[in-house]
Amino acid sequence: MYNYAWEENFIGVELFGVDCNKQKELFSRIGVLIEAPGLFPNMTAFENLKMKCISLGIKDDNYIHEIIELVGLKGVDKKKTKNYSFGMKQRLLYWKMKKAGIK
Template identity: 40%
Template sequence: MSIIISINNVYKSFKGNPLFENINLDIEKGKIYGIVGPNGSGKSVLFKMICGFIFPDKGTISIQGSEIGKSKRFPENFGVIIDRPGYIANKTGFQNLKELSLIRGIIDDKQIIETMKIVGLNPYSNQKVKNFSLGMKQKLAICQAIMEEQQVLILDEPFNALDMESVKRIRNLLLRLKEEGRTILLTSHNQEDINICDFVYRINQCKLEQIK
């Protein structure tokens, strides 16, 4: 068993109210983990801590043995959807992804085009992102999270605003990515989405409670 992410005795409060108290969780490579809980329970906060966007008040989060915030500021090779990503409104979907790809410079146009097709977006469309539907913007968010073959995916409500056909497409995509050895953490309010997970944890009274 290869542990990718290790959460150790993490405590986190928000505006004086505790969200997590001494939580512990090891995330195994090549598995899908679901995190469930009511709105405001801390799902997005947990994901932000794992990504290094915010830090625990106490405890540690390590990625492959390196403590976030100490050994490194942000984990490498993560694909992330948290909150709503910002885009350049007057550019097309492809142009937006192209701009993002230039940051690391590890993929070419062909890989961007293929990724867009996989999620159900037309890479050759001239439609500007400002005119995209919510579902199209969600597919674009999924594209940026997977197009560079990121090995760990942190996906907060990845199925949000997608129609049923697109939901099935993305579920199957995530299962394929798992088979390739990628590690996936996701949240969803839909039980059918959670059914694809190997392990499921519920946030309950500031703890992580395994329910699958």
């Protein structure tokens, strides 16, 4: 059953101060961490981040080591990401999302 009274009183929804009807602007600022994250499973955290850095024009390997330490994966950065827990994958992807400007 559809509630017309709700529609008459609807004033809108905003995220980040943007009207949800302006989807293009809004969706460019939203990211989703999904169960099948965009990591290469047979590569290490360092190798995955290196691939992303290359695509962003970042050539400093020390930067990658800083990110690994920042997200709490120092010591397991040589382990293939297919052996990471879901939380470890999310932490690695968090950096990728932040670097892309996604909130």
